[in-house]
Amino acid sequence: MRELALKQNKILIVPTPKLKKGFLLLEKVKDPKFASTIRGMFKFGRLISINKLPKIEFMVEGSLACSLEGVRIGKSEGFSDLEFAILLEYKKIEKDIKIATTVSEIQIFEKLPYSIHDVCIDLIATPKRLIRISRKIERPDGIIKEILDSSKIKQIPLLSKWSL
Numbered sequence: 401m402r403e404l405a406l407k408q409n410k411i412l413i414v415p416t417p418k419l420k421k422g423f424l425l426l427e428k429v430k431d432p433k434f435a436s437t438i439r440g441m442f443k444f445g446r447l448i449s450i451n452k453l454p455k456i457e458f459m460v461e462g463s464l465a466c467s468l469e470g471v472r473i474g475k476s477e478g479f480s481d482l483e484f485a486i487l488l489e490y491k492k493i494e495k496d497i498k499i500a501t502t503v504s505e506i507q508i509f510e511k512l513p514y515s516i517h518d519v520c521i522d523l524i525a526t527p528k529r530l531i532r533i534s535r536k537i538e539r540p541d542g543i544i545k546e547i548l549d550s551s552k553i554k555q556i557p558l559l560s561k562w563s564l
Contacts, residue, residue, distance in 0.1 A: 406432035467512040470533040472518035
């Protein structure tokens with residue numbers, strides 16, 4: 401997905417691993433194949449202040465599994481949900497932004513459990529089909545301070561203003 405976006409000359413915004421350094425911005429790269437890799441993103445991308453990020457129009461989330469209700473399960477570390485919440489708090493996305501995921505058919509379930517901080521998806525792309533979700537599960541309004549873990553706040557500088 402990253403390589404395709406770069407080949408189409410889209411601006412690509414990628415979170416750094418575990419959001420430790422914020423976000424990288426990639427645009428107009430000569431080698432989209434390499435630039436779309438982790439090493440390539442750090443070589444060709446530039447770290448950008450969250451305040452200088454352009455408005456984001458579409459997101460792709462990684463998933464280990466997802467449901468036909470739009471629930472997605474990642475690696476259970478909560479970074480994708482935090483990325484959404486942070487971007488929402490800084491007004492870089494709208495709450496109803498379209499969010500897609502890519503999975504194989506065996507990773508799709510009818511239902512999956514979810515929590516109040518989980519961000520549901522709108523589209524599931526598999527090698528065989530594109531599934532549009534009629535999302536009924538409400539997305540969070542931003543950072544949920546009551547469940548914010550102090551170790552995450554220490555880990556992610558962008559969360560420092562919620563440590564009060």
